[in-house]
Amino acid sequence: MNESSPLGALALHFLVISLFAIGGANSVLPEMHRQVVDIAGWMTDAQFAQTFAIAQAAPGPNMLVVTLIGWHVAGLWGALIATLAMCGPTCVLAYVVGGVWDRFREARWRRVVQGGLVPLTIGLIAASGVLLSEGAARTPATAAFTLVTALVLFFTRLSPLWMLAAGGALGALGLI
DSSP states (O other), X not given: OOTTOOHHXXXXXXXXXXXXXXXXXXXXXXXXXXXXXXXXXXXXXHHHHHHHHHHHHSSSOTTHHHHHHHHHHHHHHHHHHHHHHHHHHHHHHHHHHHHHHHHTTTOHHHHHHHHHHHHHHHHHHHHHXXXXXXXXXXXHHHHHHHHHHHHHHHHSOOOHHHHHHHHHHHHHXXXX
């Protein structure tokens, strides 16, 4: 593989990241960001946040962000390789662990592990939210809207799609 082709690096990044995706692809967004923005320099903070927003607005699985990152980096082959690298190892791992998990469904250690994974997953997803907020809040207006959105979504049961629509409208009007 030549140095100008990012396909090998893309595959390796997502293969390793996939093994730590406890709670789904959104739980490893900070590491994706670190690899894609800070280390490889394939995207800017704003591009990463925009890619995540597109992935969340589109129908389909949450891990669509991986496919979009791959597409941004290396087109169709990048999208395919990133998606397979993210899904392949975790599918095999889930199959193996699922069999063991089911076999020991009454074991005390299983309840302990499961109880520990819940706060871990919540923490990883919260870290993802902070990282995406930093990338989205590029001006005082966008920072204010990001804060208002976080507060509204935390304290109400309003669908995030309404805040997404509000952000789109404010952006179209040139207010943020």
